[in-house]
Amino acid sequence: QRHLLGIEPLHPVEITAILDKAEEYAALNRSAHKQSDALKGLTQINMFFENSTRTQASFELAGKRLGADVMNMSMQSSSLKKGETLIDTALTLNAMHPDLLVVRHPNSGAVNLLAEKVNCAVLNAGDGRHEHPTQALLDALTIRRKKGRLHRLIVAICGDIAHSRVARSNLILLGKMENRVRLIGPPTLMPAGVAEFGCEVYDDMKAGLQDADVVMMLRLQKERMDGGFIPSEREYYHRYGLDAEKLAHAKPDAIVMHPGPMNRGVEIDGTIADDINRSVIQEQVEMGVAVRMAAMDLLARNLKASRAGEG
Numbered sequence: 443q444r445h446l447l448g449i450e451p452l453h454p455v456e457i458t459a460i461l462d463k464a465e466e467y468a469a470l471n472r473s474a475h476k477q478s479d480a481l482k483g484l485t486q487i488n489m490f491f492e493n494s495t496r497t498q499a500s501f502e503l504a505g506k507r508l509g510a511d512v513m514n515m516s517m518q519s520s521s522l523k524k525g526e527t528l529i530d531t532a533l534t535l536n537a538m539h540p541d542l543l544v545v546r547h548p549n550s551g552a553v554n555l556l557a558e559k560v561n562c563a564v565l566n567a568g569d570g571r572h573e574h575p576t577q578a579l580l581d582a583l584t585i586r587r588k589k590g591r592l593h594r595l596i597v598a599i600c601g602d603i604a605h606s607r608v609a610r611s612n613l614i615l616l617g618k619m620e621n622r623v624r625l626i627g628p629p630t631l632m633p634a635g636v637a638e639f640g641c642e643v644y645d646d647m648k649a650g651l652q653d654a655d656v657v658m659m660l661r662l663q664k665e666r667m668d669g670g671f672i673p674s675e676r677e678y679y680h681r682y683g684l685d686a687e688k689l690a691h692a693k694p695d696a697i698v699m700h701p702g703p704m705n706r707g708v709e710i711d712g713t714i715a716d717d718i719n720r721s722v723i724q725e726q727v728e729m730g731v732a733v734r735m736a737a738m739d740l741l742a743r744n745l746k747a748s749r750a751g752e753g
């Protein structure tokens with residue numbers, strides 16, 4: 443692949459290759475010397491048109507640990523504020539010869555559009571409600587490490603499915619790897635057409651969580667609700683917030699995941715989020731750096747090979 447724009451175009455063999463490479467980087471990140479020279483001499487530009495803590499920090503750290511020159515564009519103070527378009531901004535940066543562009547954008551499809559206009563590798567760091575491929579890959583790595591496999595598991599993805607690029611990328615990846623995916627949430631937050639992905643749909647948490655191996659909670663993404671129906675947080679927590687009573691319906695060794703940012707007392711009880719026997723939320727963050735190192739390493743190899751072929 444030239445870019446990493448989504449999970450949809452990836453073959454299971456490619457997914458496994460990224461996870462295996464990420465395992466190597468997870469070990470490196472735990473060592474005293476965290477450096478590699480996989481991206482030495484290459485330039486990485488991070489363009490975040492939407493807020494981020496985990497994804498932006500881990501892409502920056504990943505690039506630096508791989509030896510790249512990393513530049514974080516401050517989109518708040520860029521010439522976008524003077525009316526420059528996304529494409530003109532991208533073409534301007536492209537003229538500076540970056541090798542890797544990491545892009546987060548509030549509009550679905552914006553990163554794919556940008557990738558058509560530049561001649562470097564583009565990594566999607568989340569576009570609207572479309573895809574967040576590195577999040578799904580880091581979730582997959584976390585599941586594989588905790589459960590010892592990434593197939594024939596029952597994975598319950600719970601909450602605001604309709605507005606979630608994390609849910610979309612995860613259900614595509616987990617389906618490709620032959621897991622049973624259950625989507626649980628209020629009908630108002632369930633997108634039409636999810637059945638075509640082979641998911642089971644529930645509006646009752648206890649029924650949906652029955653015998654689940656993995657429980658993945660999602661935030662209410664109010665910023666994407668466009669003036670539509672927003673449930674009251676109190677009522678939402680009562681029906682869909684993960685507490686000990688609801689979690690008791692999953693398998694006794696079920697793991698609890700959350701991509702962050704997390705709203706305690708809305709979609710998840712804080713004591714469950716902090717329970718080191720069930721919650722793997724901090725491990726997800728740790729795997730985020732390793733997966734982003736792996737993805738950039740593998741894309742850089744493809745980039746170097748295609749440039750060598752052209753030369």
Ligand code: CP
Nearest residue numbers: 494495496497701702
């Ligand atoms: N999970 C995730 O994308 O978090 P950030 O918005 O903080 O990057």
